[in-house]
Amino acid sequence: MTSEKENMMTATSRVPHAPITAWLTDMDGVLVKENRALPGAQDFLDALNENGLPFLVLTNNSIFTNRDLSARLAQSGLSVPEDRIWTSANATAAFLAQQSPASTAYVIGEAGLTTALHHADYIMTDAEPEYVVLGETRTYDFNAITRAIRLIEHGAKFIATNPDITGPSDEGTLPATGAVAAMIQAATGRRPYFVGKPNPVMIRAGLNQIGAHSEGAAMIGDRMDTDVRAGVEAGLRTHLVLSGSNTLADVEAFPYRPAVIAESIADLVPLVGASD
Template sequence: MSKARNIECWLTDMDGVLVHEEQALPGAAELIQRWVDTSKRFLVLTNNSLFTPRDLSARLKRSGLRIPQDNIWTSAMATGAFLKTQPGDKTAYVIGEAGLTFALHDAGFVLTDDDPDFVVLGETRTFSFEAITKAIRLISNGSRFIVTNPDTTGPSKDGLLPAAGAVAAMITAATNRQPYVVGKPNPMMFRSAMRRIEAHSETTAMIGDRMDTDIVAGMEAGLHTVLVLTGLTTEADVATYPFRPNQILNGVHELVDQI
């Protein structure tokens, strides 16, 4: 409990931690308000690269959570921040939606299919044979292959959907080129988020609902890790992993009084 009060900056996953099926989870609104009231620096993280921060802020508001767009950090934004540091021309062929194209434009990139330095794959609901073929040919000709997140499936009201990781596997099979994946569980995403809010690992915590992404990446980034059991991971699942989070809570409602 004293550890949580000493945390200066917070990173938190979105789905399974703050919201579930577009409904705010118990304690989520109160936790966000507590951070605001105590002037804590925080970011809401998501591997979803479909939406811009403004879009996500509006979607969260409909769920009952008022989170400013400046407090949202997506895998698309982390990808833009990473690519901005890479040498070479700032040119990319992109398969993705507005969240990714916005982030790359913000990072100073020109989007083109004419000999780009990078092929960048993110989430999209409009995958096409032509776009994937173009990506395969560009990568085979030397463009560097970047993927926003490794998730192979995503949720929907009708069941699972193929996600960026599944399409990346198909491109890898055709090109024999492995992509560099920026999003969780790559701790690169957490480090870029911490730079965004000028946080230090010694006084930053990560809240997540998955051991294999949120907790392992938080641990590797040197953060205080908090697992909540309102998402995909059960307490029994924790025993199957060789590492442990610093805290296990039934939900974020239990964290409110600890801050």
């Protein structure tokens, strides 16, 4: 008689698949939790490197630069190079560079977002910018939000890095990008275009970054509403781990399902380099 864990891990055994040749994985709740590496995280990264498989670590957090996040992961005991990190700030910059190259934006955000936009040859200005770009920050300023509202009223296009309403902190819940975007939307009547997860734009741009294709790629996440949804909509094989936000019972509430459900990323290490 098989265990519940074995049933979860064999969820795709009835469906033939091509081998997974690239992996995308969420960061918080999958690799780390409360700034501590989760069991099996480094083993998974080592397996990717040993098999020569391209991968990206994804996060909707737009506060930190790739260098900052690489250093923070190193402090947790995980080795992830800067070029293997893909943030909602990176995805937003890539999206804007494609939509309107070397244009202008009024930006509310921190170094992760401003650095990514600089690399995309964007000029940051409050004088008739083409875009208002809202990211996450720990110091939302009423004057900056007011300026953003007035620029949008005068025709600036409204972009936000991600739709997350809240974020965690040591002291408790913090308002995040989605909450501030809702306030600006209420004041202007203009809904922002969210680039980060669950928008598959973030996933597809990440795949382009590592030269991978959705048919042979997999997505690992701990949230059904962002990670799994983004993976499903981008055509990736989706893997839900129960080490973060969602439980096994939560899965039933969604109209889509992950291909594999596992207790943690440690259970996925044998899948790296394996052929289905």
